Amino acid sequence: MTDDELTLLVQKISIKYFNKKFKHQAFFNTRLKTTGGRYSLKEHWIDINPKILEKYSCEILIGVIKHELCHYHLHLDGYSGKHSSNEFKSLLKKVGGSRYVPILEKQKSLRYVCQDCGRVYIRHKKINSLKYVCSKCHGNIKLS
Template sequence: MNLTDYVKRVSLKDFGKPFKHQAQWNTRLRSTGGRFFPKDGHLDFNPKVYQELGLEVFRKIVRHELCHYHLYYEGKGYKHKDLTFKELLKEVDGLRFVPPLSSTRQKPVLVYKCHSCGQAYQRKRRIDTKRYRCGLCHGKLILQNQPKD
């Protein structure tokens, strides 16, 4: 079965309303499960969510995007901040946020420690230890861990 047919079935079963546009996979999505495009009404979905988290979680993401879709075409508040969106999402048991995927790689945390006072600093990006000093005592900073990139 194709994705658009699945979204149409979920829309009729969970909302009692038809989905009249297209749904497609978008492999470029990283941190989101799906997107609604008001301009032409189509929905994009992240295939990794379905592959890694399964059909049950994916269905909740489909419900989330259908909340945007149906509210938009009813002329009601369809954005995340709108009360109508929050209420409908709760009513149909949609997901507010996508659980983290194992394929989305987190940057390693770098730990710098002051040579003089021992103050530790955690950073996501490398810093130039010749240029920057401790904020407390102006001591020399030393990188404590070597993350494997």
């Protein structure tokens, strides 16, 4: 998907769910790391993290676009558009936007250590340490 196609999609969603026109540009921004999208208060641009399409579906992308459009329209209507504001919360709920893109958030790494040989295992997901044993010595591993 190109930036122009993305902008077209944003325009469509804006009309369909907000009944208002999106008159600015949307871009894929590879510099976004943990957020799915960003709205620029100064330029009125919407930046979208291209990883959303790589990792997820169009449905998630639409949820993120709706979220950024809430910022966009509230801002242009003179509201703060902050996440904590009532206007933001109720508009987001109304259009069914996503509150955040959970899996793009920084993954916390977990450190497991073999109780017998001391070998360290780094995992991003919690594992059942009763079921898994050390691959080197078959000792028990424990979250440290």
